[in-house]
Amino acid sequence: MSNSESYPPEFRPLMSEPTEPETSTEPGPDRSKDIDIPVLNLEHLDMEKLREACKDWGIFHLENTGIPLTLMSQVKEITESVLSLPFEEKRTLFGVNSPLSYYWGTHTVSPSGKAVTRAPQESSGHLFEGINIPLASLSRLLPLSCSDPKLESFRVVMEEYGKHVTRIIVTLFEAIIETLSLELSGNQKMSYLSESTGVIRVQRYPQCTESPGLEAHTDSSVISIINQDDVGGLEFMKDGEWFNVKPLANSFVIGLGDMMQVISDEEYKSVLHKVGKRMKKKERYSIVYFVFPDKECMFKPSRYKPFKFSEFEAQVKLDVETHGSKIGLSKFLSNP
Ligand SMILES: O=C(O)CCC(=O)C(=O)O
Numbered sequence: 305m306s307n308s309e310s311y312p313p314e315f316r317p318l319m320s321e322p323t324e325p326e327t328s329t330e331p332g333p334d335r336s337k338d339i340d341i342p343v344l345n346l347e348h349l350d351m352e353k354l355r356e357a358c359k360d361w362g363i364f365h366l367e368n369t370g371i372p373l374t375l376m377s378q379v380k381e382i383t384e385s386v387l388s389l390p391f392e393e394k395r396t397l398f399g400v401n402s403p404l405s406y407y408w409g410t411h412t413v414s415p416s417g418k419a420v421t422r423a424p425q426e427s428s429g430h431l432f433e434g435i436n437i438p439l440a441s442l443s444r445l446l447p448l449s450c451s452d453p454k455l456e457s458f459r460v461v462m463e464e465y466g467k468h469v470t471r472i473i474v475t476l477f478e479a480i481i482e483t484l485s486l487e488l489s490g491n492q493k494m495s496y497l498s499e500s501t502g503v504i505r506v507q508r509y510p511q512c513t514e515s516p517g518l519e520a521h522t523d524s525s526v527i528s529i530i531n532q533d534d535v536g537g538l539e540f541m542k543d544g545e546w547f548n549v550k551p552l553a554n555s556f557v558i559g560l561g562d563m564m565q566v567i568s569d570e571e572y573k574s575v576l577h578k579v580g581k582r583m584k585k586k587e588r589y590s591i592v593y594f595v596f597p598d599k600e601c602m603f604k605p606s607r608y609k610p611f612k613f614s615e616f617e618a619q620v621k622l623d624v625e626t627h628g629s630k631i632g633l634s635k636f637l638s639n640p
C-alpha cells in the first residue's frame with residue numbers, strides 16, 4: 305500500500321508527490337517569525353516565570369515532567385503505526401462501534417467524540433486527521449483490542465500516557481491557581497480538571513509544505529498539553545502577530561484554553577494557535593491532551609453571562625455547524 309492510501313481520498317490530490325526527495329532545506333514558514341517562548345521546569349517551578357508565561361504568552365514549553373523517555377518513544381511509535389493504517393481501516397476501527405473516533409479535514413469531533421459536521425468554509429484544504437481518545441472510554445476498547453495486538457498496544461500505551469499527563473496537569477494547574485492567588489476547594493479543583501472528560505487526540509498532517517494544517521482557534525479546554533514532533537508548524541498569536549513554536553526535544557507545549565481564561569477572570573487569556581506550513585517536507589504528528597471541566601461546572605466571569613461548561617460546548621457545536629468555525633467566548637459576553 306502506498307502511504308497516500310492511508311490518507312482520506314480528498315487529501316491525496318493536494319499532497320506532495322511521494323517521489324519528491326525529502327529535504328529539510330525546503331522553504332518553510334517565515335523564519336523571522338521564530339521566537340523563544342518561555343521554558344518552565346516542572347521539577348523546579350519558578351512561580352514568577354510561570355505567572356509571566358501565563359499572563360504574557362498563554363503558551364510555553366514544559367520540561368522535566370518525569371515522563372519516561374521509553375514511554376514517549378512507545379507513544380510515538382504506536383501513534384504512527386495506527387495512523388498509518390489504510391484510511392478505510394481507520395474508519396471501520398474507529399467508527400460507530402468504537403469508543404474512539406476518527407476525524408479528518410472538515411469533519412471534527414466534540415470533546416466527547418461526537419461527530420460535528422462543519423458548515424462549508426471559505427478556506428478548505430486544511431489537511432489533518434486524528435483519533436479522538438476520551439480517557440474514560442479507553443477501557444471500552446478492550447473487547448475490540450483483544451483480537452488485535454496493535455489496538456491492544458495502543459490502548460495500553462495511551463492509558464499509561466494518560467496517567468502521566470493527568471499528573472502533570474494537576475501539578476501545573478495547582479501552581480497556576482497559586483499564581484492567581486485563587487482559593488479553590490478540592491471539589492472545585494476536581495470539577496475544573498474533570499478526569500472523566502480528559503481527551504487525548506493523536507493527529508497526523510501529511511507531508512505537504514503548501515497546505516495549512518489546522519485553522520486558527522483557541523482550545524475550549526482549561527489547559528492543553530501538546531507533544532509536537534520535530535517537523536514544527538505550530539504557530540501562535542502574540543500582540544497581533546503569528547510566531548512559530550520551535551520544536552524543543554523532550555518537552556511539551558502547554559497552551560491555556562478558554563476555560564482558564566474564565567477561571568482566571570481574564571487575568572490569563574486562551575492562546576490563539578494554528579498549524580501552518582511545516583519546516584520539513586515530512587509527515588507531522590502531534591499528540592494533544594485536553595483537560596476540560598465537568599459538564600455541570602458553572603462559570604461566572606465578570607464580563608460574561610454565567611454559563612455551564614455544557615452550554616459552552618453546545619454553543620461551540622452549533623457555531624461550527626452553522627458558521628463553519630468556532631466563535632467561542634465572545635458569544636457569552638454580557639455586553640457584546
Ligand atoms: O497539532 C498540533 O500541534 C496542535 C493541535 C491543536 O491545536 C488542536 O488539536 O487543538
Ligand SMILES: [Fe+2]
Pocket residue numbers: 521522523528577
Ligand atoms: Fe488547539
